[in-house]
Amino acid sequence: MKLEKVTESGRAKRWYDDACGTALALEIVGERWALLIMRELVYGPRRFGEVRANLPGISANVLTQRLESLEAAGVVVRRRLPSPANVQVYDLTDWGREAAPLMRQLGAWAARSPRHDKFAFMSPASAVMSLETLVVPERLAGKAMTVALRFPDDRFMVSVENGRLHVERGERADADVTFTGDTMALRVTVYGKAPFTADGANGGLALAGDTAAAHAFVEMFELPETITAPGVE
Incomplete structure (x- = not known):
């Protein structure tokens, strides 16, 4: 060149x-x-x-x-x-x-900071990007499922197949699992591992569909360890 x-x-x-x-x-x-x-x-x-x-x-x-x-x-x-x-x-x-993979890598790096406020506002796009960011790759092995995420003003499909996780905007009728709620409910369910309910009464996502698949899906994600560094608050 x-x-x-x-x-x-x-x-x-x-x-x-x-x-x-x-x-x-x-x-x-x-x-x-x-x-x-x-x-x-x-x-x-x-x-x-x-x-x-x-x-x-x-x-x-x-x-x-x-x-x-x-x-x-x-x-x-x-x-x-x-x-x-x-x-x-x-x-x-x-x-x-x-630049999308770079955003996810930057987010994963910053999520380890003690200043990371896990209860602040998240848009639907931010929430589903967090799933792509915080998935544990080895936990995808042998899994195959489709999960619909219904937020108040947006819809996403998460597909797991061949050891990979893929997110796209929209919804299909053939989802194995459908979760409904806001982005805080997603965090309570996916990262807080709150028990499933049909109506989201525990503050988490409302669940419809295959409960075993829903449990397997939630276990694919994990918040990173927070760093401990002198002078960092």
Whole structure:
């Protein structure tokens, strides 16, 4: 590959005078909210209002600015869904979606911090990404199942097959297990290992379907050990 000098007129002003790819990555996604906006788009296109609703604290102006910056960087694309939806949505480009494993790795690293608040807000996209992040790979061996997750405003399917876990937005009628509830209920059930109930009365997800498969699914995930380091609170 031929090296070419990129002049200041050929790109936005740089934050760092550094050729490291990490420095460039920070210039692309290092602004506040940028990476979380990308997280919300990992599982498919979202309308502006849907992204904003799942990022408490972000203003419409800031969201607009970040989307424009990510679009200019080639990470996000704006398009219109065909009829009957006929609405404008934002989606990750193929290159933007390649950052998803990096988000999961970064999340797994940060989840070990004593500052990790396990009871703070989580969007549905964040919650299902946590499943991909905190699955214990060796516990997938020999398992095959489909699990539907019904959140109040979103739906996901989690498939386990051939030692791999796959998440996609949407729902199918043939799920072995259907869990219903909010993202806090998911944490209570999956990470807190709360007993199953049909109505979620214990604060966890409401369960319908194969109870044995539900138990096997929940046992695939585990919170990481919190670090102990001098001066870290």
